[in-house]
Amino acid sequence: MEKQAGSGPALSVASMGEAWARIRGRLREEVGEVEYRTWLRQMTLAGIEGDEAVVVLPTRFLCDWVRSHYGDRLRALWQQENSGVRRVDVRVGPQRPAEEGEDDAAPAREAAPRRNGLAEPLAGRNGAAVRAADPRGDWSAPLDPRFTFDTFVVGKPNEFAHACARRVAEKPAMPGFNPLFLYGGVGLGKTHLMHAVAWAIRGGEGGRNVAYMSAEKFMYRFIAALRSQSTMEFKESLRSVDVLMVDDLQFLIGKDNTQEEFFHTFNALVDAGKQIVVSADKSPSDLNGLEDRLRTRLGCGMVADIHATTYELRLSILVAKAAAAGVEVPKSVIEFLAHKITSNVRELEGALNRLIAHANLFGRAVTLDGAQEVLHDILRAHDRRVTIEEIQRKVAEHYNIRLTDMSSARRARAVARPRQVAMYLAKQLTSRSLPEIGRRFGNRDHTTVMHAVSRIAELMQADAAFAEDVELLRRMLET
Numbered sequence: 001m002e003k004q005a006g007s008g009p010a011l012s013v014a015s016m017g018e019a020w021a022r023i024r025g026r027l028r029e030e031v032g033e034v035e036y037r038t039w040l041r042q043m044t045l046a047g048i049e050g051d052e053a054v055v056v057l058p059t060r061f062l063c064d065w066v067r068s069h070y071g072d073r074l075r076a077l078w079q080q081e082n083s084g085v086r087r088v089d090v091r092v093g094p095q096r097p098a099e100e101g102e103d104d105a106a107p108a109r110e111a112a113p114r115r116n117g118l119a120e121p122l123a124g125r126n127g128a129a130v131r132a133a134d135p136r137g138d139w140s141a142p143l144d145p146r147f148t149f150d151t152f153v154v155g156k157p158n159e160f161a162h163a164c165a166r167r168v169a170e171k172p173a174m175p176g177f178n179p180l181f182l183y184g185g186v187g188l189g190k191t192h193l194m195h196a197v198a199w200a201i202r203g204g205e206g207g208r209n210v211a212y213m214s215a216e217k218f219m220y221r222f223i224a225a226l227r228s229q230s231t232m233e234f235k236e237s238l239r240s241v242d243v244l245m246v247d248d249l250q251f252l253i254g255k256d257n258t259q260e261e262f263f264h265t266f267n268a269l270v271d272a273g274k275q276i277v278v279s280a281d282k283s284p285s286d287l288n289g290l291e292d293r294l295r296t297r298l299g300c301g302m303v304a305d306i307h308a309t310t311y312e313l314r315l316s317i318l319v320a321k322a323a324a325a326g327v328e329v330p331k332s333v334i335e336f337l338a339h340k341i342t343s344n345v346r347e348l349e350g351a352l353n354r355l356i357a358h359a360n361l362f363g364r365a366v367t368l369d370g371a372q373e374v375l376h377d378i379l380r381a382h383d384r385r386v387t388i389e390e391i392q393r394k395v396a397e398h399y400n401i402r403l404t405d406m407s408s409a410r411r412a413r414a415v416a417r418p419r420q421v422a423m424y425l426a427k428q429l430t431s432r433s434l435p436e437i438g439r440r441f442g443n444r445d446h447t448t449v450m451h452a453v454s455r456i457a458e459l460m461q462a463d464a465a466f467a468e469d470v471e472l473l474r475r476m477l478e479t
């Protein structure tokens with residue numbers, strides 16, 4: 001921003017408004033029209049409290065989103081305007097009337113042609129069909145324009161869930177697929193698939209009325225309706241949708257009244273031939289704390305699990321995301337990340353984005369050494385968690401043997417040598433004792449582990465290529 005940094009937070013109301021308008025304008029330029037309208041348009045400035053700019057948005061979901069995706073940028077832009085503003089607080093708060101200039105260049109909300117109450121598609125940054133936030137906004141949370149089927153990478157761990165999601169998107173309320181219950185661990189793509197289904201149904205024939213929301217939002221709406229004695233309107237508006245999608249259903253655990261309401265909504269919609277799609281972190285039968293009758297109903301359509309990622313899927317996701325960003329990332333870096341960051345796709349993506357941002361900022365190519373430096377903290381956090389199982393898995397992957405051979409009695413060199421490498425690395429990288437390591441490798445004696453450790457050290461001395469190979473494995477496993 002050309003303007004010089006200000007000297008402190010004591011801005012007059014007028015100049016505060018001007019600064020805020022410039023910040024919004026700048027963000028709009030940076031993120032593009034679609035993203036701005038989806039996430040940032042409703043953002044208003046509540047004021048400046050001490051060294052903190054307070055920004056409000058109408059829902060908690062939007063607040064979380066803006067905080068995590070744009071929080072740093074907002075802070076940086078505020079600091080450029082006024083160096084006394086050191087923090088930005090994003091809170092739920094009442095909306096003010098649209099701020100001046102807010103909608104002038106972006107008339108989609110008023111002017112976009114609608115079909116059955118739905119805005120027409122806009123062109124997304126990645127070419128995907130996107131729409132402005134749902135105009136019946138009360139119900140549907142905004143959909144992320146990046147979360148479409150086109151950008152979802154399919155591999156063994158998610159192919160079943162993906163196929164079910166596609167089927168529901170093509171033909172909602174098909175027998176056997178209603179409800180569709182998607183479950184899996186954190187950051188594995190449940191929300192991405194849910195949004196993809198919603199985009200596809202909204203973009204399909206017949207302009208179906210899709211309501212997508214988090215379970216948390218469902219609860220807050222319900223409580224608000226109870227307070228304002230408008231539960232009838234609440235029920236009616238919910239039951240008028242064609243497709244109801246509720247994300248993170250585990251949130252309803254222990255919330256008995258909301259569960260009951262959800263149960264009735266669920267039954268009314270399914271009975272009326274409407275589609276329900278739900279996601280959670282566990283299968284219906286494992287969602288302890290949900291009423292039995294609800295668990296039973298949730299499990300009686302299609303239940304699809306998204307499993308933890310495999311090395312191959314991580315590779316494919318990284319290749320796809322690097323290509324989408326238009327940045328050349330060497331194979332060695334892709335392989336390194338796929339080996340190192342195994343927790344979930346969100347972390348993997350975050351690491352790649354950081355590398356790309358770094359490369360763009362400094363105009364440098366992405367390299368393996370650079371990646372280790374830039375991702376130092378993430379890699380260290382992963383390192384602390386290196387376990388014997390992890391070592392066994394990585395070594396088995398590397399030498400292309402079965403994981404079970406790490407503890408099997410097979411003595412063929414092709415299996416025994418990698419097993420010895422894994423024992424050597426377990427000794428080097430964990431604090432486990434020799435007997436403990438032996439136990440984890442099929443109850444072998446500690447002298448076997450001792451022998452493996454010295455044998456691998458000898459081989460590394462004698463054979464530089466072998467030493468390099470073991471070093472590469474160690475680097476992948478290490479901080």
Ligand SMILES: Nc1ncnc2c1ncn2[C@@H]1O[C@H](COP(=O)(O)OP(=O)(O)OP(=O)(O)O)[C@@H](O)[C@H]1O
Binds near residue numbers: 186187188191317
């Ligand atoms: N198969 C995939 N292909 C492309 N991107 C993916 C895939 N799986 C996950 N992602 C990306 O990983 C990130 C996390 O995914 P998402 O938010 O859908 O996870 P989640 O399972 O809903 O997590 P949570 O349990 O925290 O709600 C998103 O940016 C998403 O686009």
